[in-house]
Amino acid sequence: MQERHRLGEEEITRELFRPLVTTTPMMWVGFIGLGAVLAIFVFAVSWMFYWGLGVTGLQRPNMWGFMIVNFVFWIGISHAGVMISAILRLTQAEWRRPVTRAAEVMTIFSLMTAMLHPVIHTGRPWRTLYWVFPYDFWRNLWPDVRGPLVWDPSAILTYLTGSTLFLYTTMIPDMALARDRTTGWRRVLYTILALGWRGNERQWKMQTIAGFLLSGLILPVFVSVHSIVSWDFAVSLVPTWHATVFAPYFVIGAIHSGVSAVVTLMALMRWLFRFDHYIRLEHFDAIGRLLIAVGTGWLWFFLLDIFFAIYPQEARELEIMQFRLFQWPFNVLTALIFIFGYFIPVPIWIFQRFRRNVKIMFWTSILVNVGMWAERYWLIKPGLMRKYELTFDWNWYRPSIVEVSIVLGSFALVGFLLLVFSKIFPPISVWEEKEGQHFAQQLQVGKRVVNAIVREF
């Protein structure tokens, strides 16, 4: 069903540029609230740097804790942004237009936040950077390419570079639009970023082809990145980590949490920026249908992971799996993952009237990501804190207030960066919305006039 409103060129520009020129009270609340949490984040990180990793709950053998869990979570969130954008561009889905820009930006900020975690997790990041940049080649030392900790940064940096270029390329026409409508520092900034864009046919043709080409190239990278992140765990010998199913399982989990995060973002943009004409109920309906399939796929891999751990009847795998499924607090966590990740949201999404309810979509998407964060913790921690053969020492992991602050602060960081972005750049692609208006037509079908999209194939 097409619920598109016929909007004039000037109306689209004015409405989509509104966040750049006006700051609503809700945005101020967002800036101040997120800024306050961000200040706590900065304080917690500074505290940890000053006193050392002893202020965290990390100890042998729990050397990976909340920060690495959060790293995996944010990598996951980053995935669906570009995935949604790329798939919708490749298939020329008309409902992509209001979603792609925000989803791509979310990808970039989530990736940056994710990359921050392994760095601060070292406790003394400046020492790490000292040994890495420049690399100590003069002593004939080289990175060991056989280790996943070299694959991981190479994949993430490829993804971050690709996503940033993807976003920037599609933003050039809007930079030209902003250049022609602003003065002062903004005009200087947009003039530089617009690169002298004039909007001739050749430039538009290249822009269209670039959308397809970059989408086609970024999709395999997106699949590879979370596979490689999963190998940080899967190529080790820690029970329950050492599983071949990890790569697709991580990818589908990333899509589940990431698409849900896109829903959260869509709802927030609708409420904060009053983009009701652009982010319409039909968009929530469409993405809700996608989420049913993705969520069910994720459930299948979740069960497969448990099944593969149990089926070979290996004592060490069974030991950890028994711990994860039946012992406090992981038994509760297992239930939470099932309930929050699937059994509450998916049955709700089956009904169209709920998919078209923004509040319900918002809260169910939040629920999914609470479940998915718990799932990351559930996947990573039990294997480290449990005794099995050849374990020298074992201990419980109890996150400290510093780690909790870092996790909460990471959410504030992404939210704050998204708000800052929307104050400088239009959060919905203006030229793509206008292009959509060119394709929107009213067709006479019998005695009725229906809204339709006319497109050449």
Place this chain on the structure above:
Amino acid sequence: MAIREVLGLYRDLDSAVAAADALREAGFSRSEFEVLSNAPYPEGTFGEESGIHRLFVFPLIGAACGFAAGLLITGGTQLSFPLLTGGKPLLSIPPMIIIMYEGTMLGALIFTVLGVLFESRLPWIGRALYDPRITQGYIGILVRTAPEREAKAIEALRKANPEDILTENGNVGKQPARS
């Protein structure tokens, strides 16, 4: 040979299409004028656009460069620091594939964007007639022609009810000046 520019500004699509038709009827080839707009129109709206491009070559070159860089980094580091592990071959192919794959994709992505910029002739720092009203929704028809055909171009553009006609010497108005 000197080239003169004339820019006709049109408020709506029908007028702009009429202007393109008028230019063709006046003997201007498609390569002599271009259409400036704030959003893409379906291909062929203003007639067949001239100009071939080689954008598809860029990702292939980038992929080859990225693959070579990946091979050099992975193979080179293992050979430069030959550390035999458990009697296994020095060059470990599976992890090399991972880095080479990422290198290939990174090269392809970077070169695609470079290709898009190159084929779009960006960054554009030269001078060309332009009007900010184009990003507001007006459609511009920019004619590049010999000085002796400038008047003919203006005349053709005027037939399609323009909002304004700009030349390098300024605004010449949508109607001819009365003598």
